[in-house]
Amino acid sequence: MRRFLFPFYRSTFAGAALLALAGTGSAQARNELLQISSVRIGRTLVEIDWSSIPGSGIGGNAFDRIDVNRDGMITQGEGQDYVKRTLRDVTLIVDGKPRPLLMRRVSLSDRKPMAAGFGSIQFLVYAVIPERSGRHTLVFENRHRRAVSKFETTVWNDPANPGLRIVNQRLDAASARLTLTYVLVKAPSPSTSS
Numbered sequence: 001m002r003r004f005l006f007p008f009y010r011s012t013f014a015g016a017a018l019l020a021l022a023g024t025g026s027a028q029a030r031n032e033l034l035q036i037s038s039v040r041i042g043r044t045l046v047e048i049d050w051s052s053i054p055g056s057g058i059g060g061n062a063f064d065r066i067d068v069n070r071d072g073m074i075t076q077g078e079g080q081d082y083v084k085r086t087l088r089d090v091t092l093i094v095d096g097k098p099r100p101l102l103m104r105r106v107s108l109s110d111r112k113p114m115a116a117g118f119g120s121i122q123f124l125v126y127a128v129i130p131e132r133s134g135r136h137t138l139v140f141e142n143r144h145r146r147a148v149s150k151f152e153t154t155v156w157n158d159p160a161n162p163g164l165r166i167v168n169q170r171l172d173a174a175s176a177r178l179t180l181t182y183v184l185v186k187a188p189s190p191s192t193s194s
Contacts, residue, residue, distance in 0.1 A: 030057030030117065033149045039140055041166070041182060042158040046092060046138065047126045048101070056117030058148065063114040066121070072111060079106040083123045089144035092127050095136050099127035133186040135167075141177040151175040163187055 034053040039046065054062040066074050066082040083106050092099045104126055109119030142151060153175045157166050169180035 030055045031148060033058060033145050035142060035144065035149050036152040037142060038154045038156060039178060040156040040158060041138065041164060043161055043164060043184065043187065044129060044131045045126050046129055047124060049124050050122065052121040054114060054117065056115065059117050059119060060115035063111045066108065074108045079108050086144050087125065089142065091141045093139040094129045099129060101125040101127050133184055135181060135183050137181050139179050143176065146176065153178045155180055
């Protein structure tokens with residue numbers, strides 16, 4: 001399976017995260033969980049690069065929810081289990097059919113920065129989608145810890161795929177639900193030379 005990670009994509013995501021934080025006037029509210037999701041559409045994959053940044057009032061609690069054995073460190077397994085629990089509150093629907101989200105990577109801060117409100121939980125998930133020419137609808141909805149969360153959701157078209165065009169996108173008032181329409185043009189067949 002091809003990987004659709006581009007250096008500009010990661011730097012753009014990091015820039016979007018910094019802008020989201022800067023726009024609040026401070027790092028963020030103490031008792032707020034900032035959830036930033038960047039959705040990237042390719043011909044056969046949808047990738048979601050996700051960053052959750054708990055405020056200082058809930059950062060220690062967020063760390064403890066992940067560190068289930070209470071040893072003060074988060075193992076890769078604990079991080080993966082947390083992502084799996086988070087994904088139960090997330091839906092991705094393409095053309096009316098739910099698409100399972102699969103984990104590609106996870107990265108978590110240590111307890112001290114998390115408790116201070118500067119740590120983050122970052123993960124990349126993806127879903128395989130059918131490669132069919134024509135008009136398509138995608139719905140991404142994040143319901144994870146909605147009561148204490150502020151959501152930022154963006155969408156990116158894979159620049160290596162000029163045959164895919166986003167024609168309409170809408171976010172709900174909370175920016176937790178993204179609905180978009182895109183058109184996929186049939187991929188050109190490889191040319192043969194004689």
